[in-house]
Amino acid sequence: MMSGTILNTTASPLTSSDVINIANYLELEGQINWYQTFLDLPDVTDKESISYKLAMAYYKAGMSRKALDILTELQKTSTRSMGTIILTIRQKAESPEKNKPQEKPMDPGGYVDNAYRQLCRGHMQKSRYAHVLFCYNKATRIPYYTVKEEVMSHVPRVSRFYDIISDEDISHLQNTVKQNLTRGRVISDGVGLSDDSRTGESAYVKIATNICLKLEKRIELLTGLDATVRKDIKTSEKFQVVNYGIGGHYDCHLDSLYRRNRADITDGNYTIGDRIATWMFYLNDVKAGGATVFPKINLRILPVKGSAVFWYNLLPSGEVDDRSEHAACPVILGTKWVTTKWIRETGQELRKPCKTHPMAEHF
Template structure:
């Protein structure tokens, strides 16, 4: 049976809810060194839906698929190696994998070009300190000019484009998903499977700026606001929370639009986006009180599309596969 035919069988079994048979068929195809079967097996082991989550086993299967030239498996192997899923985080090993695959893998080649232009330490963190300009009197709101380069901004927008979906919330009356009445944007989270080395380096840069562990940051979230879309006045704090969002970093990815300022009405500050700039603010004071001065709004876009990247920083590091509320 051909490689593609084997996977068609798996798909039919899944569609027919014959899960044990589908698992057996996929395992048999993987044993025949079918790259797509190995990749799918590893993906199932990561997601933990059809198969129980087993990150170590997933890395073995994905690594085999990568060695057989499966491009998506190569990028996923690099991401998992760098962010420490299933084994300790290892930037050096991830970079070596990236360099080894860059000749035949366009995505790897693009990412390698980006990180070669960055000034990085051996662990992928920024080599230079980041200068922030205080905007508020108490210093809890600051701005960093040119936090990202134009190419880095483009990379984030491109990386999220196929993941964007309308922001939804659960209607407490019906239990159904409805459009978010507070945030009317499209949104995408770049999780650990899609965190290529350029994005990992950006997350490490955010950690350096915020004085936090990279493992305390939620998945980098990309937001796109089109005409008249906005994020109404809100706080980034959560109630209740076992692991509060203590800081927020927002990065402006473009500025070829009108409107869309970030407004902090309690301190009468309105920030006009500039591509590549970042703002950082504290949602909680050191004594644990909520900083209401950090309440903010993304004003309506009047023309064009506004793109931003947001990373919420939790008080304590957490296991990304268990969620930020489960602190160990």
């Protein structure tokens, strides 16, 4: 990216200003790695401003000695006045009490966050369940209608269905919402809020067109769940179309809305039930990035135009399945379009009866 070459596509390399602007959105550790990587590139003309930013990042991170070394060397050739800042950093660097690296507090989400980053980079551990994964033509109750299914994860079950939506239907969904796309929101205590953890644009398909009804019936055929939006009973939510541009992502999250014990829920909206399952269409191929990852089960799914991914958010007992926590990796090159259908518990009582055993699986 820095040199201007991503995969087989060549563009203008990043300028020093570009590098600094991107670094403003990174944590200190990320800033240090980002600046250092840029300085290691050949033919970097403006090393002074980046070196200064690197020194400041080291200083803020509590590594005063490294910051002092960089600024001392930089002062030999720079016209920038750095006497005061160097004196301040030297005093801190030479103070044993203040220069001790601070112990970072334990981060309970650190493992998941690290796994998310590694999966987005394509670093996957070999799965011990790989021998039970397979592809086959899934039969439906319509004898002549079968679909190619690839089992991506056996336990918990995550499947991808290929050639499940046509180019015409994809164009219809995109054109229906393009004028209504707004900043994507995350649900917090039942309220939709804008948050940096989600940077795409989204819109619901408000009009139940024939194409929407056709796609809902197709989902029903393949999952056995009622996915049709009705006025009298809410068995599912309307299709939501999401567009991610360069850098667009959605951090680790659960699609289920209720994490508390079901017996303690007093929210009247729970009469429609939680999101039992998620179905997501991929509307285009992504040149680089944009994978869907499940950190807790070491699963990475690359977007394939015309395919769809399906998984359960709840266990058969009705409790939240924490293994369904997932994320949308940043788009590195190109754009990403998906359409999501969240299926609710209501209306599935006879189609997917609850299992009382807490360790039971859907398949």
